Amino acid sequence: MSIMTKIIGAVTAGAGAVILFYGISNPEIDFLVYFVGLIVMSIGFSLFNAGRTVQERKPPPPTVTEIRCDNPECTFKEIRDFKKGDYILKPVEVPCPKCQGTMTVHGVYMVREEPEQKYAV
Amino acid sequence: MQFGQEGDFAWILNIVWVVFFIGYMLYGARLQIWQWLKQIEAGLLEIKRMRNDAKEASIKTFKAYGRSEEDVTRELDRWLDYFTIMPVDLDPAGVLRRLDHLLDERRDRFQEFVAELAPDATSAQQQTLENTLEVSQVLDLIYRVVRHFFILGKKTGSQIIIMQIHMQMPDIMRLAKAYFDAVDAFSEGKPIGDGIGPLVVTKFAREYGGTPETYVHEVSREVGYYPIEVEGRTVYALRATGPGGTVGKPGFAVKKIVDENKGKIARIITVDAALKLEGEDMGRVSEGTGAAIGDPGPEKYAIEQTATDNEIGIEAIVIKEDEAAAVGVMDKKILDSVPHVIERIKASIMKRTKPGDRVILAGIGNTIGIGL
Numbered sequence: 001m002s003i004m005t006k007i008i009g010a011v012t013a014g015a016g017a018v019i020l021f022y023g024i025s026n027p028e029i030d031f032l033v034y035f036v037g038l039i040v041m042s043i044g045f046s047l048f049n050a051g052r053t054v055q056e057r058k059p060p061p062p063t064v065t066e067i068r069c070d071n072p073e074c075t076f077k078e079i080r081d082f083k084k085g086d087y088i089l090k091p092v093e094v095p096c097p098k099c100q101g102t103m104t105v106h107g108v109y110m111v112r113e114e115p116e117q118k119y120a121v
Numbered sequence: 122m123q124f125g126q127e128g129d130f131a132w133i134l135n136i137v138w139v140v141f142f143i144g145y146m147l148y149g150a151r152l153q154i155w156q157w158l159k160q161i162e163a164g165l166l167e168i169k170r171m172r173n174d175a176k177e178a179s180i181k182t183f184k185a186y187g188r189s190e191e192d193v194t195r196e197l198d199r200w201l202d203y204f205t206i207m208p209v210d211l212d213p214a215g216v217l218r219r220l221d222h223l224l225d226e227r228r229d230r231f232q233e234f235v236a237e238l239a240p241d242a243t244s245a246q247q248q249t250l251e252n253t254l255e256v257s258q259v260l261d262l263i264y265r266v267v268r269h270f271f272i273l274g275k276k277t278g279s280q281i282i283i284m285q286i287h288m289q290m291p292d293i294m295r296l297a298k299a300y301f302d303a304v305d306a307f308s309e310g311k312p313i314g315d316g317i318g319p320l321v322v323t324k325f326a327r328e329y330g331g332t333p334e335t336y337v338h339e340v341s342r343e344v345g346y347y348p349i350e351v352e353g354r355t356v357y358a359l360r361a362t363g364p365g366g367t368v369g370k371p372g373f374a375v376k377k378i379v380d381e382n383k384g385k386i387a388r389i390i391t392v393d394a395a396l397k398l399e400g401e402d403m404g405r406v407s408e409g410t411g412a413a414i415g416d417p418g419p420e421k422y423a424i425e426q427t428a429t430d431n432e433i434g435i436e437a438i439v440i441k442e443d444e445a446a447a448v449g450v451m452d453k454k455i456l457d458s459v460p461h462v463i464e465r466i467k468a469s470i471m472k473r474t475k476p477g478d479r480v481i482l483a484g485i486g487n488t489i490g491i492g493l
Contacts, residue, residue, distance in 0.1 A: 005159075032134040032135065032137070032138045033134060035138060035141075036134065036137055036138065036141065039141050039145070043152075046152060046153075046156055049156065050155065050156045050159035050160065060302060060305065060449075060450075063309075063311055063450050082309070082311065084309055084310065085310070086311075086490075087310065087312065087363070087364040087490045087491060087492045088312050088320060088364075088490060088491045088492060089323060089327075089491065089492035089493070090364070090492050105492075107451075107453075107456050108311055108312050108450075108451065108490055109312075109450065109451045109452060109453045109455075109456050110449075110450045110451070110452065110453070111452070111453045112446070112452050112453075119400070121400070
C-alpha cells in the first residue's frame with residue numbers, strides 16, 4: 001500500500017470532516033452538505049484503510065536449554081541459551097558442579113508472551 | 122432532507138448529491154473490491170517475504186552439509202513445488218493402502234533428495250533437513266495459492282473469488298506465520314510442540330528403567346519401543362526414533378506389536394498434541410476415547426482396525442496447543458504438562474488393566490530435538 005494513497009485518504013477524510021462540521025454548524029445551509037461531508041469522509045477512510053500496514057515483527061523470545069542433575073537428591077538446575085546440537089534428554093558431558101553426578105538436558109523451550117485475555121467469557 | 126430547496130448554492134449541492142448517490146450505487150461495490158484487493162495484496166507481500174526468508178534459511182542450512190550454495194539453490198527451486206497426487210476415492214475400497222503406498226513413495230523421494238543435497242549430514246540431520254524443506258514447501262504453496270486467487274480475482278473482477286480469499290486472509294496469515302516461525306526450530310533442530318507425545322513416552326519409560334540401550338529399533342519405519350514393566354504390566358512404550366525430525370509410522374508399529382502378541386494386549390493408549398480451541402489454556406491435558414494421531418489416514422486406520430479386530434480398549438490423552446506452538450519451538454507450558462500426562466497414563470494403566478496384562482503406550486508426534 002503506497003504512502004500516497006494513505007495521504008490522499010487522510011486528506012479526503014479531513015476534507016469530509018470539515019464539510020460535515022460546516023454542515024452541522026450552519027443550519028441555514030442546505031442539509032445536503034451534511035450528507036456530502038459524510039460521503040467524502042467515508043471515501044477518505046476507505047482509501048486510508050485500503051491495504052494493511054505491515055506490523056513490525058517482534059523477534060521471537062530466546063530458546064533456552066534447561067539442564068538438571070540426574071541425582072534425585074541433588075537440586076542443581078542450569079538454564080542457558082540454546083546451542084545448536086542440544087536436544088531434550090541429551091547427556092551433558094560436564095559433571096554436576098554441586099554433586100559431581102551426571103547431568104541431562106531436561107528441556108529445550110521458549111517462554112512465549114501470553115496475550116492479555118480480552119474476553120471474559 | 123431539503124432536496125429542491127431554494128438558495129444560492131442549492132442547485133450545486135443538489136447536483137453533487139445526485140452525482141454521489143448515483144456514483145455510490147454504480148461503483149460502491151467496485152470501491153469495496155478495490156479495498157479488498159489492496160488488503161489481499163498487502164497480505165500476499167507479507168507471505169512472499171516469509172516464503173523468501175524461509176527459502177534463504179533452508180539454503181543456509183543445507184549448504185552446511187557438503188554442496189555449494191548454487192547447487193542447493195537450484196535444487197531447492199526444483200523441489201519446492203513437489204506434489205503428491207491423492208489416490209482416487211471414487212472406488213474407496215483399498216484407498217488407504219494406496220494412500221499409504223503413495224506416502225511411502227513420497228517419503229522415499231524426500232529422503233533421496235535430502236541425501237543428495239546434504240551428503241555430509243548424518244541420518245538424524247537428514248531427517249531434520251527434510252522437515253526444514255517441508256516448511257519451505259508449505260510457505261511456497263500458501264504463497265502460490267493466494268497469488269493465484271489474487272491474480273484471478275483481478276483478471277476476472279469476480280466479486281466472489283476476491284471476497285472468498287479476502288475473508289480467509291486472517292486465517293491464512295496465521296497459518297503462514299506459524300510455519301514461518303517454525304523455520305528456526307527445524308533448521309536448528311529444536312524440539313517443537315508436536316513432539317510432546319514422544320517426549321512424554323520417553324520420560325515415562327525412563328521412570329521405569331527404559332534407556333536408549335533397551336529401545337527396540339525399527340518395529341516399523343523409524344519407530345521403536347521401550348519394553349518396560351509397570352506395576353506387573355508389560356508396557357510397550359512406543360515412539361518414533363529421535364532426535365532427528367520424524368513422525369515415523371506408529372500406527373503400523375502398534376499393529377505389528379498387537380499381531381506379535383495375539384490376544385495379550387489389553388489396552389492401547391495414544392498420547393499426542395491436539396489443536397486447542399480459542400480460549401482454552403495452552404498445555405491443558407484432556408483425555409478421551411479413540412486413536413489420537415493426526416496422519417492423513419493409514420496410521421489411524423491401522424490402530425483403529427487392529428483395536429477393533431482384537432477387541433482392545435483404546436484411549437487418547439492429548440495436550441492442547443495452538444498451531445504456532447505445535448510447529449514452533451516447544452513452549453514452556455507444554456513442557457510443564459509432562460508430569461500431568463504421566464500421572465494420567467499411570468492412572469489409566471492402574472485402573473483399566475490388571476497385573477500380567479500387556480499395554481501399548483504410543484507417543485505420536487515429531488521427534489525433532491527429542492532424544493531417546
